[in-house]
Amino acid sequence: MNMSKAAQRITLTILAGLVIVPAAAHAAAPRPCEDMLKEMRAAKSTAKLSADDKAKVDALEAKAVERCNADDDRRADGFLDDAMKLMKK
Structure with a gap:
């Protein structure tokens, strides 16, 4: 699979977003x-x-x-x- 540099950047950006967003949401969770x-x-x-x-x-x-x-x-x-x-x- 030979992806262009632009396609690789887009893929990495999407993957980073999938990791960062749930972590940020969990950190902001209220206390019981x-x-x-x-x-x-x-x-x-x-x-x-x-x-x-x-x-x-x-x-x-x-x-x-x-x-x-x-x-x-x-x-x-x-x-x-x-x-x-x-x-x-």
Whole structure:
């Protein structure tokens, strides 16, 4: 099989793309929301929050649980990250 240089480059580019894209997608996978939820609740149990901040954290936790139950780990993790920032953890 005698391929031209251009055909070889195209083939190598396609093969590289097939290897890199799944690796990048796996690296960006969210953490399991159940794990993040445990961490957030542990932090919340020791945090000293104002009534306003506690209400915000509780609302973010409720949204996270809803998304976690829907198997939407990425959005659940986002809500939990926001709650942790409010608690400065």
